[in-house]
Structures are given as C-alpha cells and as structure tokens.
Amino acid sequence: MTLEEYLGYRQRVGELDPDAMKKVETKSPPIDATDFALRVSYVILNSGMRWTVAQDIWSRMKSSLIELGEVGDTFGHPGKKKSINQVMSNRTEYFEGFRSAWQNGPEEVIAFCETLPHIGGITKYHLAKNLGVDVAKPDVWLERVAARSGETVHDLCGRLSRQSGHSVSTVDYVIWKACQQGWWGL
Known part of the structure; x- marks a missing residue:
C-alpha cells in the first residue's frame, strides 16, 4: 500500500x-483495575466475532460487569464467559501485572497480554492497542x-x-x- x-x-x-x-x-493506558478489566473483557468478547455483533453484546454486558463484577446472563459463550469473569475477579492482580509490564516498555506489555485468559498470539496485539501501546x-x-x-x-x-x-x-x-x-x- x-x-x-x-x-x-x-x-x-x-x-x-x-x-x-x-x-x-x-488511546491511553487504563486508569485503574476496573478500567483495565473492562478493556480486557471487551477484547475477549470481540475475538473471533464480527465487530457489529460484539458491539451489541458489549452494550448489554458492560453494565453487568460494572455492577456485578461478572458477565451474568448477558452472554452465553462458556469459554469467554469464564475468562471474562476470571479477569473481573482478579482485576487488581492483573492490573498490577500490567502496570509492571508498562514500566518495562511495549514489548513487555504485549508479552503480558498473552498471559491473560483467552488472549492468544494475535489477540495480544489487539489488547495491547486497547491498553495504550502503539502497535498494529x-x-x-x-x-x-x-x-x-x-x-x-x-x-x-x-x-x-x-x-x-x-x-x-x-x-x-x-x-x-x-x-x-x-x-x-x-
């Protein structure tokens, strides 16, 4: 191109x-553990799914994540639901891991992203972008x-x-x- x-x-x-x-x-880095967990949850939800479909589900799911700290009955994919609930439950620990990686630079953030539930070799870049890393x-x-x-x-x-x-x-x-x-x- x-x-x-x-x-x-x-x-x-x-x-x-x-x-x-x-x-x-x-895009800037997340400001707290909940902001971090919501960004991770969105990427988990969105992976392998049409953007327009994910947006519709996210509009229902986000309030449940904020209010209850879990997916609830807003989404039925068992693997993604389990991973999102895990991220929400452990958001403080994961956020601290992110902050530590952030101090060591973009490559560390990208590597850290792949350690999170349901985040793989391609999706780690999507998540890193959503967390403030300038990457494709x-x-x-x-x-x-x-x-x-x-x-x-x-x-x-x-x-x-x-x-x-x-x-x-x-x-x-x-x-x-x-x-x-x-x-x-x-």
Whole structure:
C-alpha cells in the first residue's frame, strides 16, 4: 500500500466516523483495575466475532460487569464467559501485572497480554492497542494488505506511520476499516 492510498483511506474513514478516529488516536493506558478489566473483557468478547455483533453484546454486558463484577446472563459463550469473569475477579492482580509490564516498555506489555485468559498470539496485539501501546494487530485483513505490499503487518504500519506522521495504531485502524468497508480490493 502506498502512502497516497493510505491517506485516501484515512480521509474516507475520518469522514465516515470522526469519533472513532479520535478514540484510536488518543488511546491511553487504563486508569485503574476496573478500567483495565473492562478493556480486557471487551477484547475477549470481540475475538473471533464480527465487530457489529460484539458491539451489541458489549452494550448489554458492560453494565453487568460494572455492577456485578461478572458477565451474568448477558452472554452465553462458556469459554469467554469464564475468562471474562476470571479477569473481573482478579482485576487488581492483573492490573498490577500490567502496570509492571508498562514500566518495562511495549514489548513487555504485549508479552503480558498473552498471559491473560483467552488472549492468544494475535489477540495480544489487539489488547495491547486497547491498553495504550502503539502497535498494529496482524489480523487476516492486515496480513493480506501487507502481503500484497511484500511486507509484514508491523513493517507496513510502521512505514506508513513514519511517512504520514500518524500513529501505528491509527494506520492499523484505517487499513482495517478500509477492508471492513470493502474499499480495499481483497
């Protein structure tokens, strides 16, 4: 992908959803254990699921997590439900682990993310982004775009970040959204 292609997608994404662009550009680390646990829970819920479906479930689940500290009957996937409940129950301990990793840099945060329940080798990047690390998630769509450019996802997003002055996370989001909208020819 060229810089010009990326910038064209960036403009279209900004016009489509300016609020989302502001959120992706201003990710900061969680402020407390509950904020941390909610971010982890969202990524667990969202993994392997269409974004639109996850948003609907999340709108029901979030209040239960805040009020009860567990999923309750808002969601039925047994593995994800168990993992989310575990994160909520142990949020203080996990948050302390995150804070320790944060002090040691982005690579430590990414490695820490993979130690959490239901977070795997790709999802750890999604979670790290949601926790404030400026990194790309090498999902299927970004892998295809990068392969066509003859690069890895991290190389592609890093190059476009340097060329555009946008964060790696922003570049990642713009490319993902362009694919999700069907603008990029897969």
